[in-house]
Amino acid sequence: MAATRRNPRSGVEDRWYKTVTAVDSVTGEKSRQRAKSANYGCRKRWRARYVDPNGVERAESFVTKAEAQKFLDGDVTTKVVTGTWVDPDRSGVLFEVVAEKWYTTKKLRKPKTVGGYRSLLDTLVLPRWGTVPLRDIEFEDIQEWVVTLSESGSVRFEGRGLSASRVKQSYQVLGQVLRFAVKAKRLAVNPAEDIELPALTQSEKVYLTHVQVLRLGMAVGRFRALVLILAYTGIRFGEATALRPRDFDLDARRIRIVRSATFVRGTGTVVSDTKNHTNRSVPIPVVLVIELERLLAGLDPDVLVFPSHKGGYLESTEFRWVFDQAAEAVGLNGFVPHWLRHTAASLAIKAGANIKVIQKMLGHKTATMTLDLYGHLYDDDLDAVAERMDAGARAVLAELIETGEAPEFYANMSPAELARSAQGWKQWIEAERARTTADQLRTGSPAEGSQQRQKPA
Template sequence: MRNDRAGIDDRWHKQVRRPDGTMATERSSVYGKVTRWRVRWVVDGREHTKVFEKKVDAQAFLNTLTAEVVKGRYVSPHKSSALFRDIAEEWIEGKSARAPKTVAGYRSLLDTLILPRWGDVKLSGITHGEVQKWITGLSVNGSVRTEGKGLSASRVIQTHQCLSAVLKYAMRTERIGKNVADGIELPGKGQSERRYLTHKQLQTLAANTERFQTLTLVLGYCGLRFGEAVALRRQDVNDGKITVRRSVTFVTGKGLTEGGTKTGKIRWVPVPAFLWKRLKAELPVDADALVFPGKDGWLTNGEYRWQFDPAATKTGVEGLVPHELRHTTASLAISAGANILAVQRLLGHQTASMTLDRYGHLFSDDLEQVAKGLDAAGRKATAV
């Protein structure tokens, strides 16, 4: 193994020993024929070179190189010459423990958007400026495969996150010294208007879905995601509570697949008494039987939407989608006095801050009412 070292060579001159033993500088055989100054360095047993016209430039490069080695940020050129495609495949192979839908999402982003642009580019050839230009172009002109049609802000953000994740992996495996996808300006997603149904609207909507009435009420009052409701089995519903432990999702190339919840956590959701009476009467006998089955096993989104969409139009909330019923759950729970943590647990959000970001505006900000409450409590304590 060659020792790590670095230095600058003057390729136009060489040191020679005279007959009397003294050293002298003479022109080399390549004098004036090659670039004069050459930086040579050995790291991890490999020698690398880079040439410069001016010595000052060679010295500046050597100084930077030395600093990178000392800071532990140096990346050998032979490692950074790996193609992005190869590193991306390594990265996604390590995601086998993730939910199938998540992996399928990564695969789709790589195959349709990222690899067509960056697949055959060396890691060392990917620059911050080029990534920024590409990301901006996705919003305006789309990708190589969708040229002329800009992508949604959400899709662009997902694409950037996937690209950045691969580059972070490249950093961890010492292929690059920094992630050039950091600090990229991304498009704003824009806040879509949320619709919150009243009790009357929700119950009317449910009635209009006919055979899916109970399912619609569960989605609207218990806040389950559609896939979580589809995965429910008789053993998950007892004593006025629903145990949410699984979810059914559609995975490209695999169809409907059962897995854990979105957060990977089990949660317990109370069912309002009036709804529990209805739900209990419709529960199957077999503990392993599906609570809301479809015609051929798991209920599909399409089968449900066949009834739900016309029901939404008939109810006066045309365009409403099943997932929006979670907004109604949050709204009705907050109006009933639930706090942020209760709503978080009800909906199965990862953090309370996520719940606050989405539904904080539904909580009362009447400071005068707060003052009145403090005054009443203070007077009571003084009287005692």
């Protein structure tokens, strides 16, 4: 027989008193009277009873009748009508239980990302929230936790505040778990929304010149080719350490980026696809081709191009030991390998590359991301753009003068005059303006034939 849903009903009950039927011993008449129940004086007196949207009868006890009625009229009725009602049994589960369920859904992410989630959960999130029931996690408690992390650290790192980026990462993991709980119908709303986070400080990017790149490459010894590749192609360190000779086409001056090597704590080096799961081909400058021809000569197509001293995948710790000393030796104290990626973008922009080319070279997901990171570098090229536009305009004017189509103002200009540099034109225009102003002051009207005057050589 199919199960039937119970009719929704609600009401407030007095748990201390009950109504009983009394029989008069003389007349035999029956009457209803109040009598103390077995629960008299025990626990909370008033019970709000209701049937949830799933047809299950539920109850909640309160000290006063007003509180019980308010609970029914407000919380229950409103949430049932709006569809935000949550099963109290599901919202009463501990945070750590839901966090582990959420974590299992992230196993398809890149190994380094999954490892980062595990580290944040174990060191910063679970020590504070693990044993707290979901329904007891409040907005103000989360805000207080964020402030505590910023000022004095966590339970495991008490005494020193965390960086703004680390605090943000911890908050994001907490927020994702709670968002998962909302989708799983364990919470009606996410209490982690609209939390105020510490401001992230923007570190100023450092861009090397060609001279600095080459000096750094010479100082870094056996990693010279690796440094030059990072600085002139902009590929990521993990992409570079996963390269094999078969990925290089020196005739076409291209490197095909198809994989990345990442060190994951507790696991070791994991090789997977690139960060944005897309392959790309990056150009190689001729100066780097010569370096690579020597490096790749005689290598098996499947060996690592940049192995560790033991022959396996090169880890950042081994590379940094050499790189940091080399950077200091050439006056680049504090310069980190990732800034070579910024350097590649800067050098490409100075060479005339547009933002879409830079995006493709660096493997960014969108051009917007590339523009946000490096758009300011194009400001330095505004004068160069104006120079090129000016040269194009002057070339067209020269043609119009030869065909007699030029405006009257330009009619008496020779092609040689039109070929002046931009600076020369600025000087000539300023001189013309000065003469015109002087004529106007003298005659009270624009001087006729002012455009006939001889231009300065």
